Amino acid sequence: MSLGLSVKDLAKRLGVTAQAVYQWERGEREPSLPMFVAIAHCLRIPLDSLMAQAKDSNTRQAIKLARASRKTKNGA
Numbered sequence: 001m002s003l004g005l006s007v008k009d010l011a012k013r014l015g016v017t018a019q020a021v022y023q024w025e026r027g028e029r030e031p032s033l034p035m036f037v038a039i040a041h042c043l044r045i046p047l048d049s050l051m052a053q054a055k056d057s058n059t060r061q062a063i064k065l066a067r068a069s070r071k072t073k074n075g076a
Contacts (some may be wrong), residue, residue, distance in 0.1 A: 005043070013042050 007025075011018040014035065023029040031039060040047045 010039075010042060014038055 005013075007021045008018045011021045014021070016035075020029070020031075024031055036050050037047060040050050
């Protein structure tokens with residue numbers, strides 16, 4: 001885990017079980033779009049780095065759209 005967080009620490013911060021985090025790590029399941037954002041925030045990493053790991057093309061597209069929407073709202 002980044003930042004010296006254990007799986008249990010990350011799970012607690014995200015409000016999920018450690019089992020869920022293990023499943024994400026093993027690629028058995030993918031977190032929801034809001035959870036992708038929360039993970040990136042907790043680990044202090046760019047959302048793009050998580051997006052690159054997303055297997056589901058709908059998830060990747062949703063993240064791209066969310067990022068574009070945020071830029072538009074911020075006037076960037």
